[in-house]
Amino acid sequence: MTLSTARRTGGTDTTNAGDRRGEVVVTDIGLDYNGVPALADTDLHVHAGEFFTLLGPSGSGKTTLLRIIAGLLDPARGTLHIDGTDVTRTPTQKRDIGFVFQNYALFPHLTVAENIEYGLKVRKMPGAKRAARVKEMVDLVALGGFGDRYPAQLSGGQQQRVALGRALAQNPRVLLLDEPLGALDRGLREELGAEVRRIQQESNTTAVYVTHDQEEAFILSDRMGVMRDGRICQLGTPEQLYREPKDLFVAKFLGKTNLFPGRITRVDGAASHVRVGEHDLVARTNPAIVGDDVVCSVRPEQLILGGAGAGSPVPAGFDRIADAIVTEVRFLGQRRSIHLDADGIACSIDLDPAAPAPVVGEHVSLLVRPGEIALVVAAPAASAEPDASA
Numbered sequence: 001m002t003l004s005t006a007r008r009t010g011g012t013d014t015t016n017a018g019d020r021r022g023e024v025v026v027t028d029i030g031l032d033y034n035g036v037p038a039l040a041d042t043d044l045h046v047h048a049g050e051f052f053t054l055l056g057p058s059g060s061g062k063t064t065l066l067r068i069i070a071g072l073l074d075p076a077r078g079t080l081h082i083d084g085t086d087v088t089r090t091p092t093q094k095r096d097i098g099f100v101f102q103n104y105a106l107f108p109h110l111t112v113a114e115n116i117e118y119g120l121k122v123r124k125m126p127g128a129k130r131a132a133r134v135k136e137m138v139d140l141v142a143l144g145g146f147g148d149r150y151p152a153q154l155s156g157g158q159q160q161r162v163a164l165g166r167a168l169a170q171n172p173r174v175l176l177l178d179e180p181l182g183a184l185d186r187g188l189r190e191e192l193g194a195e196v197r198r199i200q201q202e203s204n205t206t207a208v209y210v211t212h213d214q215e216e217a218f219i220l221s222d223r224m225g226v227m228r229d230g231r232i233c234q235l236g237t238p239e240q241l242y243r244e245p246k247d248l249f250v251a252k253f254l255g256k257t258n259l260f261p262g263r264i265t266r267v268d269g270a271a272s273h274v275r276v277g278e279h280d281l282v283a284r285t286n287p288a289i290v291g292d293d294v295v296c297s298v299r300p301e302q303l304i305l306g307g308a309g310a311g312s313p314v315p316a317g318f319d320r321i322a323d324a325i326v327t328e329v330r331f332l333g334q335r336r337s338i339h340l341d342a343d344g345i346a347c348s349i350d351l352d353p354a355a356p357a358p359v360v361g362e363h364v365s366l367l368v369r370p371g372e373i374a375l376v377v378a379a380p381a382a383s384a385e386p387d388a389s390a
């Protein structure tokens with residue numbers, strides 16, 4: 001977390017306010033429902049112009065945090081600053097925020113143009129300026145030619161574009177989006193997801209986005225926070241979180257991974273030596289200490305196949321992490337998915353479909369580049385499971 005020290009200590013923050021239009025700083029914000037925490041005391045700094053995603057399973061507290069930022073929920077504790085101003089108790093309509101929900105929430109009796117214009121009229125923007133702004137928004141969300149249609153005459157994706165145009169028309173400091181693609185089918189979600197990102201970039205608006213869909217979060221986000229049980233468990237870029245998950249929950253929630261239990265035998269500056277079954281490996285250092293039980297998390301595309309047996313050659317730059325037997329080989333178009341049994345551990349690896357494929361029953365070894373092993377400290381299995389319902 002990179003909370004401004006000045007703000008933390010109550011000192012003068014010298015950052016130019018113009019540089020941080022849309023900056024959101026959440027400090028020790030928490031909320032309980034009937035004594036049960038929905039959001040543990042949370043710190044978060046969303047940078048100006050950033051596309052930030054709150055990603056987590058159902059019930060992890062994403063919407064609660066978003067609604068607090070919007071002013072739709074009052075936190076029990078903590079403070080919220082937007083552009084350096086304390087807005088913790090400022091009503092929603094004075095926060096200068098745009099909101100897009102999953103269910104579009106358009107006015108059915110107003111046309112596309114009228115829906116986008118609505119908020120501008122309420123704010124008494126003069127007619128000519130209003131018309132120009134509506135046209136600008138209709139173009140921005142690629143709905144040119146649809147201005148006179150009613151919501152019922154639009155597809156779900158088009159309706160969500162209107163909602164985006166309406167939210168952005170007033171040039172909000174922050175755009176908050178709560179599962180805006182949730183009601184759309186897969187293909188449309190991808191297409192509109194790319195559009196949401198383009199529109200956010202073109203309008204240079206800070207976005208805070210809520211989803212339980214990891215792929216969506218990866219496509220859209222500059223940075224994201226993975227939430228679980230009312231807490232942000234890890235913050236970072238999609239790549240950081242994918243490659244360096246801090247715990248088993250994050251490792252498993254962000255896509256498929258292979259988990260090999262091991263024990264730290266030596267920590268040597270930037271390298272941790274870890275014993276996995278019969279194999280000694282070197283991995284990047286981590287918070288673990290000598291003697292700790294850890295889990296080596298290796299993504300399917302980070303493993304390659306080697307020959308069976310201790311004597312078989314290992315290519316330079318690779319370590320053997322396990323011996324295994326092939327249990328299934330599946331052709332999946334862009335990749336070939338190989339399932340294996342590594343002494344009771346179910347593993348999978350992805351191969352280039354053009355490469356020679358192993359056959360079921362073949363004895364192989366699994367090889368990995370040391371730098372690609374993410375070491376996570378083992379947690380009790382029950383609490384490490386991502387919520388399968390998400």
Ligand SMILES: Nc1ncnc2c1ncn2[C@@H]1O[C@H](COP(=O)(O)OP(=O)(O)OP(=O)(O)O)[C@@H](O)[C@H]1O
Binds near residue numbers: 057059061
């Ligand atoms: N009005 C409420 N009264 C009581 N508990 C609530 C209320 N709203 C939410 N909660 C609880 O607070 C926790 C966080 O809910 P929240 O809606 O923020 O989760 P979420 O991650 O957004 O989930 P989803 O993806 O399903 O929307 C959950 O345990 C939920 O049951």
